[in-house]
Amino acid sequence: MEEQNVNKDFQKKELSKPIGKLLQQAGLITGNQVEEILQYQRSNCHLRFGEIAVMWRITNQETVDFFVYLFPELITDNPKKTVGEYLKLAKLLNEKQIYSILVEQSQTNLRFGEVAVQKGWLKQETIDFVLQYIQGEFTPAV
Template sequence: MKIGELLLKAALINTGQLQVVLMEKDIYANLRLGDIISLHGWVAQETIDFFVEEWPQLIQAKEKKPLGFYLQRAALLTEAQIQQILKDQWQASYRFGALAVLNGWLKQETINFFLQHINPNALKESTRIEKATLSDISRVRVPKVPCSKQMLTDELQRQLIDPEDLADIDINLDDVTWLN
């Protein structure tokens, strides 16, 4: 698979960016596709090098490593981000990829791409927090004191629950006295 297609499937570039690069390839005949992508700043050169040099061997390897290993090798997550995810994972019991997405460090499509190639069984399980479940709601501690919507949103985020996940669920907030 060519690097452009690979980066597109990994959701690291979009189709518009790939089209631009393919047009520019005719202009800059001495540059490789990955070099042009990197020059635009759309994907780090280390990430491109990973997909060109290491990815083919890693996905063929019989012994698979944890998701964080591949994301760090691809220069998509730093060691500090991985340690933060592991800490949050231990506290919140969410999957590694879901926390990387919730922190805004990666797209869900990128996580899915890696899982599809390194651990397809994990991909079948829920890696995205689509909607809060009843067990999530039972963990929400709604303050019984007057508070603003922003205060409630901040509390939900502190508990690693996205307030938007609760939007479609009937939840009785009668105990909340809104200040504004």
Template sequence: MSTDSTDKSPKIYRLGELLENAGLISEAQLQTALFDQQIYSDLKFGEILALRGWVSQHTADFFVKYNRQELIILENKRLGDYLIDADLLTPEQLVMILDEQKVNHMMFGSLAVLKGYIKQQTLNFFLKNILSQVNGDRQFWRTTQSSKVSLVDRPLDAKLTQPSEMDITSAKQTDPSEIHWIN
């Protein structure tokens, strides 16, 4: 049976590939665990990773469910909920991020990465593979992955950022020791 290129069924990955794509294990850890699996054939791959302390058993189980398409994707679930389900965030870390989000209005995932709770690669995996199933291609995912437009391609926009002649002459007339906070 040949696979047609128009086949829309999602590709099934091995657990190690998924975890590596999500930035949760390295290629070296993947190869080591595969070697261990040959020796300890009675252990599942996720169990080997958990025994080595590279991911929790709960994290491995989450990704197995995702891979088997058994993960329940709900519209009202948010990124933080999925990260807690995957054992990548604690409820306390979730609360800390939400509190900080109220102050600085940054996106949840950005704060999780900045605080060092997850890697950028892990955030990208969740946005692209899990949350996009609920919300379609979110605008913030498309914009972060789109090509940037150079100012060379758009010289009119660049001119708008330059000070006008009037601003330059008025700046020369002010006392240099005087600081103007508001015009």
């Protein structure tokens, strides 16, 4: 029980990283994009990182909001949601895509994330990022 609490505390700490780091770890933004946004933010300090990323169409507002507000709470909840549910909440996949993945998954015995990556809808990094939190096996990036 104590190990589970330590893991939850660690996950919350990791999820309290700046949004740019989280989006980069999830494969949704590049290191160069993070640096460019931070540089722009220095002269436009009234804008938040996520606002700039949305303004530059690097990501959408729902995805930023998900990683800032919702994901940290969902990850420590039990029971866990499915990978598809997290990705839908983050607006990274829509219902039609999830249905398509589930149909193909039932025909191929591939995992949900494998199908999403094969279809080009998500990067493997993004799937790995979500799975690490769901499985409680998060290892911080170096």
